[in-house]
Structure formats: C-alpha cells, structure tokens
Amino acid sequence: MAAAHPAGELTARERKDLKILALFTSVYCRAHHPPPRAPLRVDDAALRPLPLHKYPVCAECAAFLGYAFARRLRCPLDEKPACKHCPVHCYKPGHREKVREIMRFSGRHLICRGRIDLLWHYFF
Ligand SMILES: [Zn+2]
Numbered sequence: 443m444a445a446a447h448p449a450g451e452l453t454a455r456e457r458k459d460l461k462i463l464a465l466f467t468s469v470y471c472r473a474h475h476p477p478p479r480a481p482l483r484v485d486d487a488a489l490r491p492l493p494l495h496k497y498p499v500c501a502e503c504a505a506f507l508g509y510a511f512a513r514r515l516r517c518p519l520d521e522k523p524a525c526k527h528c529p530v531h532c533y534k535p536g537h538r539e540k541v542r543e544i545m546r547f548s549g550r551h552l553i554c555r556g557r558i559d560l561l562w563h564y565f566f
C-alpha cells in the first residue's frame with residue numbers, strides 16, 4: 443500500500459481521475475443546477491496544479507466534489523480497479539448514487555459531443 447502522494451504531488455493517474463471527476467461534475471451541474479458557480483476551492487497544495495478554474499460548480503456540487511476528491515486520494519488500492527468492481531465501496535450510499543448519476547449523465551453528454559476520448563472504462 444503506497445501512500446497516495448508521498449512527495450506531496452499527485453500521480454498521473456490521480457491527476458487524470460480528479461480532472462475527470464471535476465469535469466463530469468461541472469457538466470452535470472451546468473445542466474441541472476442554477477448559478478452561481480465557482481471553481482472548487484482546495485486547501486491541499488498537491489491539488490493546486492489541477493485546472494479547476496475550467497470546471498466551475500455550484501455550492502452543492504462543490505461539497506460533493508470535495509468529498510469525491512478526498513475519497514479518491516485516500517483510495518487504499520494501489521492499482522485502482524473499476525469503481526463498480528471495487529471491493530472497498532468508499533462512497534457512502536447517498537454519494538454513491540450521486541456519482542453514478544453524474545457519470546451516467548455526463549458520460550452520455552460527452553459521447554453525444556464526440557468527446558469519447560474523455561471516458562475511461564471504469565466509469566461504466
Ligand atoms: Zn451543481
């Protein structure tokens with residue numbers, strides 16, 4: 443079990459996962475929630491290089507995204523499996539539903555716009 447980011451930096455995999463979480467949440471938010479929206483505020487210096495300004499979210503989605511980030515960074519599995527196959531089930535029930543809903547909606551949205559390159563097998 444390696445520490446998530448011992449040098450205070452994200453691994454390439456973590457960066458990719460967090461970016462896709464932020465992107466998907468902001469796509470979902472834009473379609474479902476009223477403004478105002480703002481980029482997620484992060485305290486962890488390791489998260490600052492993420493282009494979060496590109497993915498503004500409302501207050502409700504910011505709370506969710508902050509939670510999702512924390513869960514992802516604390517994932518105890520070295521080779522993270524597809525979440526649906528994961529034995530840990532790190533999201534608590536309400537949040538797990540929301541993750542599924544967001545991934546389903548934003549995944550479809552991006553496929554419709556030809557952004558299939560943004561999708562990773564483990565979201566579905
Ligand atoms: Zn929202």
